[in-house]
Amino acid sequence: MKTDAFALRHIGPRETDHQQMLKTIGVESIEQLVYETLPDDIRLKAPLNLDPAMTEYEFSNHIHQLGNKNKVFKSYIGLGYNQAIVPAVIQRNVFENPGWYTAYTPYQAEIAQGRLEAILNFQTTVIELTGMEIANASLLDEATAAAEAMALLFDVRSRDQKKNEINKFFVSEEILPQTLSVLQTRATPIGVELVIGNHETFDFSTAYFGAILQYPGKYGQVHDYAAFIAKAKENEIKVAVAADILSLAKLTPPGEMGAAVVVGTTQRFGIPLGYGGPHAAYFATKDEYKRSMPGRIIGVTIDTNGNRALRMALQTREQHIKRDKATSNICTAQVLLSVMAGMYAVYHGPKGLQYIADKVHAATATLANELKKLGVEQTNTAFFDTIVVKADAKKVRTIAEQNEINFYYIDDNTISISLNETVSVAEVNEIISVFATATNQQATTIDSLTNTNHFPEHLKRTSSFLEHDVFNKYHSETALMRYIKMLERKDLALNHSMISLGSCTMKLNAASEMLPLSSPQWNNIHPFAPLDQAQGYQEMLKKLEQQLNVITGFAGTTLQPNSGAQGEYAGLMVIRAYHQSKGDHHRNIALIPSSAHGTNPASAAMAGMKVIVTKTLENGNIDVEDLREKAILHKDNLSCLMVTYPSTHGVYESAIKEITQLIHDNGGQVYMDGANMNAQVGLTNPATIGADVCHLNLHKTFAIPHGGGGPGVGPICVAPQLVPFLPGNPVIATGGDHAITAISAAPWGSALVCLISYGYISMLGAEGLKSATQHAILNANYIKEKLSGHYETLYSGEMGRAAHEMILECRPFKQKGIEVTDIAKRLMDYGFHAPTVSFPVAGTLMIEPTESENLEELDRFCDAMISIRKEIEASTIEDKNNVLKNSPHTLAMLTTDVWDFPYTREQAAFPLDYIAENKFWPTVRRADDAFGDRNLVCSCAPIEAYMEE
Numbered sequence: 001m002k003t004d005a006f007a008l009r010h011i012g013p014r015e016t017d018h019q020q021m022l023k024t025i026g027v028e029s030i031e032q033l034v035y036e037t038l039p040d041d042i043r044l045k046a047p048l049n050l051d052p053a054m055t056e057y058e059f060s061n062h063i064h065q066l067g068n069k070n071k072v073f074k075s076y077i078g079l080g081y082n083q084a085i086v087p088a089v090i091q092r093n094v095f096e097n098p099g100w101y102t103a104y105t106p107y108q109a110e111i112a113q114g115r116l117e118a119i120l121n122f123q124t125t126v127i128e129l130t131g132m133e134i135a136n137a138s139l140l141d142e143a144t145a146a147a148e149a150m151a152l153l154f155d156v157r158s159r160d161q162k163k164n165e166i167n168k169f170f171v172s173e174e175i176l177p178q179t180l181s182v183l184q185t186r187a188t189p190i191g192v193e194l195v196i197g198n199h200e201t202f203d204f205s206t207a208y209f210g211a212i213l214q215y216p217g218k219y220g221q222v223h224d225y226a227a228f229i230a231k232a233k234e235n236e237i238k239v240a241v242a243a244d245i246l247s248l249a250k251l252t253p254p255g256e257m258g259a260a261v262v263v264g265t266t267q268r269f270g271i272p273l274g275y276g277g278p279h280a281a282y283f284a285t286k287d288e289y290k291r292s293m294p295g296r297i298i299g300v301t302i303d304t305n306g307n308r309a310l311r312m313a314l315q316t317r318e319q320h321i322k323r324d325k326a327t328s329n330i331c332t333a334q335v336l337l338s339v340m341a342g343m344y345a346v347y348h349g350p351k352g353l354q355y356i357a358d359k360v361h362a363a364t365a366t367l368a369n370e371l372k373k374l375g376v377e378q379t380n381t382a383f384f385d386t387i388v389v390k391a392d393a394k395k396v397r398t399i400a401e402q403n404e405i406n407f408y409y410i411d412d413n414t415i416s417i418s419l420n421e422t423v424s425v426a427e428v429n430e431i432i433s434v435f436a437t438a439t440n441q442q443a444t445t446i447d448s449l450t451n452t453n454h455f456p457e458h459l460k461r462t463s464s465f466l467e468h469d470v471f472n473k474y475h476s477e478t479a480l481m482r483y484i485k486m487l488e489r490k491d492l493a494l495n496h497s498m499i500s501l502g503s504c505t506m507k508l509n510a511a512s513e514m515l516p517l518s519s520p521q522w523n524n525i526h527p528f529a530p531l532d533q534a535q536g537y538q539e540m541l542k543k544l545e546q547q548l549n550v551i552t553g554f555a556g557t558t559l560q561p562n563s564g565a566q567g568e569y570a571g572l573m574v575i576r577a578y579h580q581s582k583g584d585h586h587r588n589i590a591l592i593p594s595s596a597h598g599t600n601p602a603s604a605a606m607a608g609m610k611v612i613v614t615k616t617l618e619n620g621n622i623d624v625e626d627l628r629e630k631a632i633l634h635k636d637n638l639s640c641l642m643v644t645y646p647s648t649h650g651v652y653e654s655a656i657k658e659i660t661q662l663i664h665d666n667g668g669q670v671y672m673d674g675a676n677m678n679a680q681v682g683l684t685n686p687a688t689i690g691a692d693v694c695h696l697n698l699h700k701t702f703a704i705p706h707g708g709g710g711p712g713v714g715p716i717c718v719a720p721q722l723v724p725f726l727p728g729n730p731v732i733a734t735g736g737d738h739a740i741t742a743i744s745a746a747p748w749g750s751a752l753v754c755l756i757s758y759g760y761i762s763m764l765g766a767e768g769l770k771s772a773t774q775h776a777i778l779n780a781n782y783i784k785e786k787l788s789g790h791y792e793t794l795y796s797g798e799m800g801r802a803a804h805e806m807i808l809e810c811r812p813f814k815q816k817g818i819e820v821t822d823i824a825k826r827l828m829d830y831g832f833h834a835p836t837v838s839f840p841v842a843g844t845l846m847i848e849p850t851e852s853e854n855l856e857e858l859d860r861f862c863d864a865m866i867s868i869r870k871e872i873e874a875s876t877i878e879d880k881n882n883v884l885k886n887s888p889h890t891l892a893m894l895t896t897d898v899w900d901f902p903y904t905r906e907q908a909a910f911p912l913d914y915i916a917e918n919k920f921w922p923t924v925r926r927a928d929d930a931f932g933d934r935n936l937v938c939s940c941a942p943i944e945a946y947m948e949e
Ligand SMILES: *Cc1c(COP(=O)(O)O)cnc(C)c1O
Pocket: 330, 331, 332, 503, 504, 563, 564, 565, 566, 597, 599, 600, 644, 648, 673, 675, 676, 697, 712, 714
């Protein structure tokens, strides 16, 4: 046995455990189990055609060599991406810390108070810098945040505007090119007409519902938008502003000018460039629009004891509830990055941010002045960090690149230079020298930066910001390190115990996959850097695309979408473009089974499709007869079917090929939701079952960590007929020959974290990947059998097997007064994060152990579930004061002098032996959702100010 094989590290069960596990399940071999699980007619006949697996050591060397093919130049390209300094204390204690990056989305608030507080800091930072009332917990990038702003303003049109079908949205020509491209993608299908122009000559006599402006403009001009926004208001036009977050420390925030929505990226708050992402975008608006706000909102509430507790607020806005009535499909966002940006604000505080903004501006002003002395003409008059100058671009470029410097070349004689936090006197001198050489002059050197404001005096920010305690007391490294640790300790992540989230595949995020992310060779490249400087990236991304093609059986892949839901949207837009290319503009019906994930109907609606819901049979499978009827009924207008495989019920439906054929016969394309790809890799694939396109959640199946709710990467892989339509980018050529406009801001989305999936696939190889899938099935069926007799498993395959996950029936416990939530909360006392609660079936738990968990952990989890089952048995409907209802139990509860619960402290906190060794203490009792929604507070203000009478 090769003991250095990565598969041995990634896969939990040891070979010596197999016997016992197989015996419990009642099969002879893993092969027999797979045979009994997967329909034979969809099994792959040959191994995946991938390169031999690398060991971790080999991968480390390989990725280092590949990284050397990237040329890390100083980047003054700007356009929404700026080199930033990641404070080392944040890099080490958050970015590189599994306590932060392996956490799940904070649905279980009581064991997520740490990251909830960190995100609240992020929201507060955004609210105060933009001058708005409410902000969300991040979006995917600035361009999609701008599109969400457009969708929100469209959604909140006045009754008259809706009646008169006012659908014009004004886009300032100052908008970033990638933002414009995403706006174009998103506008058309929902019936919004974009009008692009100059805001100074805007015609207010035409009816518009909204507008978006860029602040400062794409080439650095600082405009005073107050008059435009005021006039717009008179004309019932609501204005969104895409703003540079750092500039708002110096400039009047858009909120003070009357903006309805402010969006942007927080990348320059200590997030590496990463060749495009991941970065956290922000979205801030007015309180009155909170119910239409996309994404997650963290809010303050109280727990059972009336103590302050945080949790996700207003969850009824989410697509899980709204489905095809949703205006946004945002699910995974950029939580880890928002935590980092929030920590950056905590670490620097208001004075630090002010200092950084001043320094950036001073460097820019100094540069402008020196270039002027060289006779270089500058075209923008008011600026923050970007100047546009006239010079021979070709000449400048040659000299700049010799000096490892990138500018943005607008045309042959126009150059844009955006400065950033890393720039000091030395860097300014380097730039001066480039221009002196290009203009055949002697360079003068400066020895200090001059701090004069180069924007109108009345645009100077006068309001204070970030006065709250949290932004003013963690400014030494020791203090911040301990603050980060204090928060981390409140959270349960994968470095504590299994997180068996059905549909979310919380597997190992191996350190060897993560390490390259910290290397400047990889994380310090601008997404619009010339391709010849990004050869390492280009090779890695192409290779990953090929690997995903092989795994899915498809012909082409785009890595652009930044989440699974974004992938769904991309896939549907590609299907739409395909139908239109054949003149089938009318094909707009999407068939979606009732059990589908909420993002499916939400994405379909955003892609301009009409959703027809198809029935699910008693046994959880798609009702093929109902589907047939609807496919035939709508055959003239059928666009596609969206299907999850194995089904959301955790079953490999044997009729899948019949189902996909049925759709093709009626002129539709088949979209496969790939969230359950962990049950397919190496055994079957989407092409084999007859799909045309699927998204993959690289943050589920392919080992990118969840980060507490993001980052995500949701590539789509497509059959040959769809390849030409894969999305493009307006700055860097990518995508198909007939590419649709952009889905995301960056050409390759969140390129940096693609390294993780690349490492995962490269180190497992064909055999390891297949083995991972087999072990995922083994682990799931082991749990199923261990729990049988205690819990009923809903749905299984024809031979009684689960796929890689299973649904446990919990509804009958209502007769004992126990809700599924009680089980979820009680699991915390046992040191476990709950499985998926109430999806896809309300009142159930969906368990997915993944291949990474070993036998001991599976046994501990099963013991906990069985012990809880006994507690359920012992409770009665009248009994509201029992160990389940009172869960989770905090250390504070347990150590009070009075204990008046009808069970012992030991039963409360140490119900099983294994717990003592590794006790996890939830820090709050149950968070009160209703209270928090009635008293919505989404920033760091003290709760006393908001308590109910
Ligand atoms: C996770 C998931 C999605 C959405 O993925 P995000 O990355 O969160 O947008 C879609 N469908 C299913 C079945 C999922 O489990």
